[in-house]
Amino acid sequence: MSVTATAEPAQGAATAPHRVGGGLLDPRQLLRSTPDALRKLDPRTLWRNPVMFIVEVGAVFTTVLAVADPSFFAWLITVWLWLTVVFANLAEAVAEGRGKAQAATLRKAKQETVARRLAGWGTPDVREEPVDAGELRQGDVVVVEAGQVIPGDGDVVEGIASVDESAITGESAPVIRESGGDRSSVTGGTKVLSDRIVVRITQKPGESFIDRMISLVEGASRQKTPNEIALNILLAALTIIFLLAVATLQPMAIFAKSYNAAAPDSLTINGDGVTGIVLVSLLVALIPTTIGALLSAIGIAGMDRLVQRNVLAMSGRAVEAAGDVNTLLLDKTGTITLGNRQASEFHPVGGVSPADLAEAAQLSSLADETPEGRSVVVLAKTEYGLRAREDGLIPHAHFVPFTAETRMSGVDIDNRKIRKGAASAVTKWVTDNGGHPTGEVGPIVDGISASGGTPLVVAEQVAGEPARALGVIHLKDVVKAGMRERFDEMRRMGIRTVMITGDNPITAKAIADEAGVDDFLAEARPEDKLALIRAEQEGGRLVAMTGDGTNDAPALAQADVGVSMNTGTSAAKEAGNMVDLDSDPTKLIEIVEIGKQLLITRGALTTFSIANDVAKYFAIIPAMFAAVYPSLDAMNVMRLSSPASAITSAVIFNALVIVALIPLSLRGVRYRPASASQLLTRNLLLYGLGGIVAPFVGIKLLDLLVVQFLPGM
Numbered sequence: 001m002s003v004t005a006t007a008e009p010a011q012g013a014a015t016a017p018h019r020v021g022g023g024l025l026d027p028r029q030l031l032r033s034t035p036d037a038l039r040k041l042d043p044r045t046l047w048r049n050p051v052m053f054i055v056e057v058g059a060v061f062t063t064v065l066a067v068a069d070p071s072f073f074a075w076l077i078t079v080w081l082w083l084t085v086v087f088a089n090l091a092e093a094v095a096e097g098r099g100k101a102q103a104a105t106l107r108k109a110k111q112e113t114v115a116r117r118l119a120g121w122g123t124p125d126v127r128e129e130p131v132d133a134g135e136l137r138q139g140d141v142v143v144v145e146a147g148q149v150i151p152g153d154g155d156v157v158e159g160i161a162s163v164d165e166s167a168i169t170g171e172s173a174p175v176i177r178e179s180g181g182d183r184s185s186v187t188g189g190t191k192v193l194s195d196r197i198v199v200r201i202t203q204k205p206g207e208s209f210i211d212r213m214i215s216l217v218e219g220a221s222r223q224k225t226p227n228e229i230a231l232n233i234l235l236a237a238l239t240i241i242f243l244l245a246v247a248t249l250q251p252m253a254i255f256a257k258s259y260n261a262a263a264p265d266s267l268t269i270n271g272d273g274v275t276g277i278v279l280v281s282l283l284v285a286l287i288p289t290t291i292g293a294l295l296s297a298i299g300i301a302g303m304d305r306l307v308q309r310n311v312l313a314m315s316g317r318a319v320e321a322a323g324d325v326n327t328l329l330l331d332k333t334g335t336i337t338l339g340n341r342q343a344s345e346f347h348p349v350g351g352v353s354p355a356d357l358a359e360a361a362q363l364s365s366l367a368d369e370t371p372e373g374r375s376v377v378v379l380a381k382t383e384y385g386l387r388a389r390e391d392g393l394i395p396h397a398h399f400v401p402f403t404a405e406t407r408m409s410g411v412d413i414d415n416r417k418i419r420k421g422a423a424s425a426v427t428k429w430v431t432d433n434g435g436h437p438t439g440e441v442g443p444i445v446d447g448i449s450a451s452g453g454t455p456l457v458v459a460e461q462v463a464g465e466p467a468r469a470l471g472v473i474h475l476k477d478v479v480k481a482g483m484r485e486r487f488d489e490m491r492r493m494g495i496r497t498v499m500i501t502g503d504n505p506i507t508a509k510a511i512a513d514e515a516g517v518d519d520f521l522a523e524a525r526p527e528d529k530l531a532l533i534r535a536e537q538e539g540g541r542l543v544a545m546t547g548d549g550t551n552d553a554p555a556l557a558q559a560d561v562g563v564s565m566n567t568g569t570s571a572a573k574e575a576g577n578m579v580d581l582d583s584d585p586t587k588l589i590e591i592v593e594i595g596k597q598l599l600i601t602r603g604a605l606t607t608f609s610i611a612n613d614v615a616k617y618f619a620i621i622p623a624m625f626a627a628v629y630p631s632l633d634a635m636n637v638m639r640l641s642s643p644a645s646a647i648t649s650a651v652i653f654n655a656l657v658i659v660a661l662i663p664l665s666l667r668g669v670r671y672r673p674a675s676a677s678q679l680l681t682r683n684l685l686l687y688g689l690g691g692i693v694a695p696f697v698g699i700k701l702l703d704l705l706v707v708q709f710l711p712g713m
């Protein structure tokens, strides 16, 4: 993999609106989480963390020994062994605790509301009936007006409104929700600020978005990822190896004594038999307790960092996958461009008057609830003074809605059919209905496309006559600022960006060039997106994509990382494994960075933990056995005061290093694009070498303190 990063403590992360105090490790936070940490001592919970479970078993064992044969040393070690387990639990509890405040805010949004259900929606006699929000079923249709709380999750089927979503996003600026387009989904518990919308409920009772958010930020639904399980197995294996190594020490000591009767019993301290306690201490010092203690907190903190950026990850696995993504698929409209494709001009052809084209275009758009359709109606009205007619006013009108599959929309009125849509689709419709495409259309379409605009060809057929093109509508769109820089950054991370669009290849190329993506796929239908993702995955690559439309749902489900926009349709939100509450498609870039940061943090702390244990080996063993095996004295570089002090210092250091690393595991090491070898060198230097040096310094200092302040060591 060419993608990498430098590892360094991160700077202050973006603070989320809900967060109380962005402080990294407030001592009060430790105190507040202590009860949870103590609850986690329950072996039924702790066994899931094999390394810490062994430490707990060891602590129980030394407690029994200390009770049976009390000594200051025995109790000192016992207390610090218990503290080791508590500190590990504390790391996890603090990580979990950070979501609690947000969960409390969300619960407040979950107030009971009365819904205004519309019985018989879609029929001439619609009746409004009040029901409890809790009684709403999937498919129910409700009306919500300014000042009212939306009673459940759903899609807007009629109208447009500004909505206050601060309850879930923490963002106070109102957002627009409208029917038809890709901004149609609304969340129960948010509030309509202006106008009136009709919403079709999509949520199952008791499974609201807010409910899912609560369990997510509380970590209630967190499952270990396959990577975490694998690492846990590795740590457990290391633990067993050390367990066996330590168990053989005692026979060795006896063996040595039988040869050298003068040797003092190394495992006796101040005349007390403390063999058991020494062996447990040694074991705990040598097994990978640091990473064992912090592993879970690192995972939770990764999810939490996403929440802080208003991204809800439905699985930890998705967060990890984000760190390894190779290909990024981005929609054109609304992701790379501002997405407000507005009709800006009518270009008539074949002697049709501009007003006639505008009239036909407007007629075909009266029931077109997409933003594009509405903008056509508006343009016809402002430029040609055409009245926007209610569809009820046109008798016998049969509207053909837009679909991504047909790439057309239109209307049939009596003996007249009007269609508008992608040039290729409408041209085909014209030929299929006996017409001949005119040579005038092509250059106009290409001209609009080359400028990055979307051309919509308008055509009509009057019964008995061949179909003919009337002209072209120019839909304008603008590439968002700063896109090129972001894609350059992705390239440095080794990620290929591919833009996907339903638009024609010329428009696609114009926008792709302007935005600076690596590749593009034009005239893509939903199944083409899916096929593209499958092809990438078959090549062994991990694919991330953002999407908002219902037609994106299959692709979102297939992608390794599928980020759906909170504004998008409910189907899209169901299909993906992440939801971006800010509906900012470029957020994917941050998501990838957070994923990488998670993987790097875990790698760095695993390196540190194992290096640490190796160093402890050299610190303790010579001190303990110097008397039995005088030859070991050459290795006794640390010159610790006494075996008792060496062991005590090692156990205390081992426990304190966990607390010291809680802040780093919560905020993660900083991610910065860099080459693979740079990253490896840096990480080995910082966390490998650091991990070796730290125990020598730490244990030596503790040894001096122990001898100074604790009597008889």
Ligand SMILES: Nc1ncnc2c1ncn2[C@@H]1O[C@H](COP(=O)(O)OP(=O)(O)OP(=O)(O)O)[C@@H](O)[C@H]1O
Binding pocket: 331, 332, 333, 334, 368, 370, 372, 373, 402, 403, 404, 407, 408, 409, 420, 421, 422, 423, 454, 455, 456, 500, 501, 502, 503, 504, 524, 549
């Ligand atoms: N309301 C509409 N009526 C008729 N044709 C439309 C309408 N909206 C879009 N089209 C045509 O259908 C094509 C596909 O649009 P669609 O919205 O499916 O694209 P997409 O897959 O969402 O990709 P993107 O929107 O990112 O370009 C457009 O390029 C346009 O030519």
Ligand SMILES: [K+]
Binding pocket: 284, 285, 286, 287, 288, 289, 290, 613, 654
């Ligand atoms: K250890």
Ligand SMILES: [Mg+2]
Binding pocket: 333, 502, 549
């Ligand atoms: Mg679209």
